[in-house]
Amino acid sequence: MKVHFWGTRGSLPVSLNGDGVRRKIFQALQKANGKSFTDDAAIDNFMDTELAFHQRGGFGGSSSCVEIKASDQDYIICDMGSGLRELGQQIMQEHGPGKPQVYNIFMSHPHWDHIMGLPFFPPAYIPGNKLRIHGGHDTLEKALRKQQEDPCFPVHFDFLGADIELIKLSPGEPFQCGDVTVHTIVQPHHGDSYGYRFEHDNKAVVYSTDAEHKLESETETAEFVEFFKAADLVIFDAMYTMADMISVKEDWGHSSNIIGVDLCHRAGVKHYCMFHHEPVFGDKALADILTETIRYEEIIRDGHELKVSSAYDGLEIVI
């Protein structure tokens, strides 16, 4: 399986502004001072080896959208945040309007940052395409219609030309999507959210965003440990720092970087990927949090080593 991240930001899309770009250029020039480059490859090499990730690139700012590629199967997409727009553009380039596709979409919940990409997803406007939108909420269709109603948006939901079907999933009942088995779990979040575990070819990927793991009850925590069990990749809502999550941001519906490490350790997960980044954090702050989280994993590791990474727009993980 391959996992492609199209949007990784939490709550609200953000964009790097001019000052931010200038800071990166400044740092690059500072590092390049006195150097000369014989060709373009030398420049690339310099950027890759001497500039940090937050200096040469960044995390991007689109909201939640993750594509899961399993063999040559129909599309599997988690959430329709603003990252869906770019995926849609790539699909249009690849297939053009004339080749109908099936899109299996799995929705964590209908909060705005997870649905806002649909009106900007060109395949949704093309007759012949099929959008199968899966989720646990009864309110999903209502939310999708509402965001395209007057006075908020000029193009109504009914104008979407694709065949759109809403499919309700129930936690605890495995669902077959082609040759991928999907398990669903209800998660603690305002109005609930749903996490998904995709299994294919003896590999497992868990998409678990917008979940506040309060650690109040061991029974509840153990349920997630079981859901994450031995997964190859867990995509996890690590929006806040631990102290913030359980003080000022308590009941805001999100978890912390280190809770993700603890749950994944207990579950024997191979790769833990932090997701749904706080919009307030810039690239440097997110890079620092990744370094700290890797260190935390090292400190509390009890034998089993867990790979820790932080999702960014454009990242592809092969499992």
Place this chain on the structure above:
Amino acid sequence: MDAQDYSEVIILAPTGRVDHTSAEVFQTELLEHVTKCAAADKHIILDLSGIDYMSSVGLRALMIASKESKKTDLTIVVSALQPDMKEIFEISRFHFVFKTFETTAEAIKGFSDAAVAAYAAAGEG
């Protein structure tokens, strides 16, 4: 967890690793001390020198203790973090939640002369 009285200060010294297997006991004992100290107008120095590491559930217990203390006049400070624990405090931003001291002897100086004297008399200062 070990508890020693020095005038208006109680020094709590838990030991071991606080993770999901031990956090519940840790939290229960800690909160019992918080309740008792609040009722007796005492303060707490949490000497964490005996703690090897603490995962998120343990930190959560500390946060609950901090929140409880803020409902009263009780002060909780943390002392003597081992290097790993110091890092965990920074990573989790708990160094913003608790005032921390390098040593317990440093921490007790923030309290009354009687507490400092009692601590010194016990051969600890």
